[in-house]
Amino acid sequence: MIQQVLKSEVQEETNDTGIDKNAWIANAVTEILADTMILMVKTQGTHWNVVGPLFLPIHELTERQYRDLFEAADELAERVRALGQVAPISFTDMVSQAKLTEEETVKDAEGMIKQLVADHEAIARNLRETAATAARYGDGATEDLMNARMAKHEEAVWMLKAIVAAKRAAPVDLNHSLRRKEKR
Secondary structure (H helix, E strand, O other), X not given: OHHHHHOOOOOOOOOOOOOOOHHHHHHHHHHXXXXXXXXXXXXXXXXXHOOOOOHHHHHHHHHHHHHHHHHHHHHHHHHHHHOOOOOOOOHHHHHHHOOOOOOOOXXXXXXXXXXXXXXXXXXXXXXXXXXXXHHHOOOHHHHHHHHHHHHHHHHHHHHHHHHHHHHHOOOOOXXXXXXXXXXX
């Protein structure tokens, strides 16, 4: 009996939950899952390899981001399963289904941040399309998940761009501003 239970195999299923295009939506979510995993690895690579005067803020930010991406991957894979499809089982499988590409060179801090920004923006665009498609076919759960993830990626873009902008920003003399107010 136990041997029989352990030999159960995962298969695609047809779920009659009122969602049109389950397989199509699951494939779109799988692509986002694959991109999420690639971005997680890139983000962790930045976390490990960044150097320079902004090391600590970049190191801390990318740690929060790769942990979020790890949790997101689980949610996305579970959504694929809930839609009756099989989630990818290997990194090779994910890479083959991703739009993003793996990083093959170590860049300077600014180059790493710019790459992460571009990847977050690309995923956000894909999430927006998938949310709209899910809504069109009556899949509110996928639409909600896509919208929640889109907000996370948009926030990541904002935070990463703020770090790069801080590097280029001219120093602000706060004392000068205070002296101006005192003279009035």
